[in-house]
Amino acid sequence: MPENSHESVASHTVPHGPEADRPTFWTRTRRRIGEPVVEACIRLSGLAVVAFVFLIFLFLLKDSLSLFREYPLGQFLFGTQWLPISDPPQFGVVPLLLGSLYVTAWAILICVPLGVGSAMFISEVAPKHLKNVLKSLIEILASIPSVVLGFLGIIWLAPVLRNTFGLSTGMCGLTGSLLLAFMALPTIISISEDALTGVPRTYREAAYGLGATRWQTLWRIVLPSASSGILAAVMLGIGRVVGETMVVLMVTGNAPVMPRSILQPLRTLTATIAGEMGETVGGSEHYFALFAVGLVLFAITFAINFVADLFLRRARK
Amino acid sequence: MVNETVIKTVNLDCFFGTQHVLKNINLEVLPHEILGIIGPANSGKTTFLRALNRLNYLHRTYSQTGEIFLDGREIHQLTDNLLRKKIGIIFALPQVLPVSIFDNVAYGPKVHGITNRQAVSQLVEEALKRAYLWEEVKDRLPEPAVRLSGGQQQRLCIARTLAVEPEVILYDEHCSGLDPISTAKVEDAMQQLKAHYAQILVTNNTKQASRVSDRCAFFLMGELVEIGPTHDLFTNPRDKRTDDYITGRFG
Numbered sequence: 001m002p003e004n005s006h007e008s009v010a011s012h013t014v015p016h017g018p019e020a021d022r023p024t025f026w027t028r029t030r031r032r033i034g035e036p037v038v039e040a041c042i043r044l045s046g047l048a049v050v051a052f053v054f055l056i057f058l059f060l061l062k063d064s065l066s067l068f069r070e071y072p073l074g075q076f077l078f079g080t081q082w083l084p085i086s087d088p089p090q091f092g093v094v095p096l097l098l099g100s101l102y103v104t105a106w107a108i109l110i111c112v113p114l115g116v117g118s119a120m121f122i123s124e125v126a127p128k129h130l131k132n133v134l135k136s137l138i139e140i141l142a143s144i145p146s147v148v149l150g151f152l153g154i155i156w157l158a159p160v161l162r163n164t165f166g167l168s169t170g171m172c173g174l175t176g177s178l179l180l181a182f183m184a185l186p187t188i189i190s191i192s193e194d195a196l197t198g199v200p201r202t203y204r205e206a207a208y209g210l211g212a213t214r215w216q217t218l219w220r221i222v223l224p225s226a227s228s229g230i231l232a233a234v235m236l237g238i239g240r241v242v243g244e245t246m247v248v249l250m251v252t253g254n255a256p257v258m259p260r261s262i263l264q265p266l267r268t269l270t271a272t273i274a275g276e277m278g279e280t281v282g283g284s285e286h287y288f289a290l291f292a293v294g295l296v297l298f299a300i301t302f303a304i305n306f307v308a309d310l311f312l313r314r315a316r317k
Numbered sequence: 318m319v320n321e322t323v324i325k326t327v328n329l330d331c332f333f334g335t336q337h338v339l340k341n342i343n344l345e346v347l348p349h350e351i352l353g354i355i356g357p358a359n360s361g362k363t364t365f366l367r368a369l370n371r372l373n374y375l376h377r378t379y380s381q382t383g384e385i386f387l388d389g390r391e392i393h394q395l396t397d398n399l400l401r402k403k404i405g406i407i408f409a410l411p412q413v414l415p416v417s418i419f420d421n422v423a424y425g426p427k428v429h430g431i432t433n434r435q436a437v438s439q440l441v442e443e444a445l446k447r448a449y450l451w452e453e454v455k456d457r458l459p460e461p462a463v464r465l466s467g468g469q470q471q472r473l474c475i476a477r478t479l480a481v482e483p484e485v486i487l488y489d490e491h492c493s494g495l496d497p498i499s500t501a502k503v504e505d506a507m508q509q510l511k512a513h514y515a516q517i518l519v520t521n522n523t524k525q526a527s528r529v530s531d532r533c534a535f536f537l538m539g540e541l542v543e544i545g546p547t548h549d550l551f552t553n554p555r556d557k558r559t560d561d562y563i564t565g566r567f568g
Binding site for chain 2: 202205225
């Protein structure tokens, strides 16, 4: 094409060869074949996602239901003992559920105030250059692999907690909570920050114009307007914490007992699956029990994401 | 000098970054008058208004030199909050807050530390009456303010400003989004407010300036070209550029 340009005058007079026809040919081909193909590809990828989710759910459901042919559902849901290799085996999910709940609740207690506070600082207070530095630091924080955090937890955080609280072992629920809080922070900060930044400038100006201080404006106007977005951020943070596996497997002590305190070793749903899957025989009762645990986990994260989505949708309105 | 002018600017220069937006503005605002400010877009009218209550400082690159006096006191002696309480502003688009009608008006007094519920509701009622809105909204105070019509919202914003008991009210093209009937109602409210306040009206609508204001100033490219009684400025402008603008030859 480019070498044609200096002869453009001549090309009008020269009869149309195959080269001159090529653009129109391609355009026509693209219209006739290309567009439907692209459209089909896009449609296929969209449907594939739906199919994957559905198949994963079916697969989980099928294998978990296999458990309940041999093991009563009530005993699984309300049993307080998880003893998969004793005889007869006990598959009570309650200790694991409570383990997840304890670790998650403490992680959220730690990271929500910290996360929302940082988001407020970044969007409202920090000068521009600091803001940019902080935002990139938070992205780096999000990219730390969880196994590296777990490693730090074992060699540094666990001894510190053991000495601080005078525990027999530092591998306990709180160690996991602290690390999980750290992992959920980037999600909470960046989404809350978006929500705060998204509050119309006019609201702020109206408040400032009435003589409100920066704090009054932030507290009474900006924060309430951004509340749905912040709630969504918190829910997504919770989802992240509940589903996290590697860190809790490494630092919470892995004791599948009924937790009475956050300072004792415990085990979460995720850590149970990851830790025991390698030791089970495919198709055994234990194997199916782990799938049932997976189904419980799936239900929890699904519910959390669903609620987060509700809040996000309301925030956009 | 102290009590003859409400606002007086001396050699006011405003900058956004390196851009020189207002050049050497010397201007006085008298008690009980409506001062109209006209001029084409980008002539610095809004910047002038927002310099008076230091809203310009919300932009990081803003700087200014010169002095602004409110009742004879340089405004930098006042805190931002007190200054903005004394000099209220109405924006081009009604900026109602996403709360009820009552809470919109009550917000200002609450911010300034009035917590007594009865005192607040009395202030709200009085402000709404002065803004000529009370009759229309007295039965629907708990409703979300966004349900009001544009003209009602703008009068609500005026009421909200009045509720903090300012000394001066600034209007930044506050009728640009309103229909003629709503505009007339807002202008009526402004005439009534003359008894208590000095008002500055920035407008792109020269007809409105001639209708409403007592004195009028013409800004062009950041300069104050001419200021005088509205009637004189419109019938017998001293500067050729003013004449060109008001007769519609440019802008």
